Amino acid sequence: MTAASRALARLATWPDLAEDRPSCGTGRAVRSGGVEIVHFHSDVSVDLHLTAKAIRRYERDLRHSTAIRLLPGSPWVTVHLECETDIDLLMTLVSAALQAHQQNPAAADAPLPRCNDHREVALSRETG
Secondary structure (H helix, E strand, O other): OOOHHHHHHHHOOOOOOOOEEOOOOOOOEEEOOEEEEEOOOOOOOHHHHHHHHHHHHHHHHHHOOOOOOEOEEEEEEEEEEEOOHHHHHHHHHHHHHHHHHOOOOHHHOOOOOHHHHHHHHHHHHHHH
16 A cells, blocks of 8 residues: 555545545545645645645745655645655644635635646646
């Protein structure tokens, strides 16, 4: 079982979360209400919709983690899942994301910004 599948199985037990198709069309998503929280794009990479405000709040700590990748201007954080510690980090960040979205429920009505997986594809096309 891959780290991503173990993480998805753990999130499936959380009462406020439901598995769904992601708006980007790639992989699986986990939602809370109408908000996409996590996109599982591969066996080792997930995008977490943390929100821009939460990223600013935790940015210093996020930048020190080798499992985290930030894209400038994105409200999504990419988490690389290779071991149980990475899964634990993802669970902590999902909890922070749920709290961030609950503190700003109006954001749920706004158009969902591209996840990092699809932002990188768009950026590579623009610069390639």
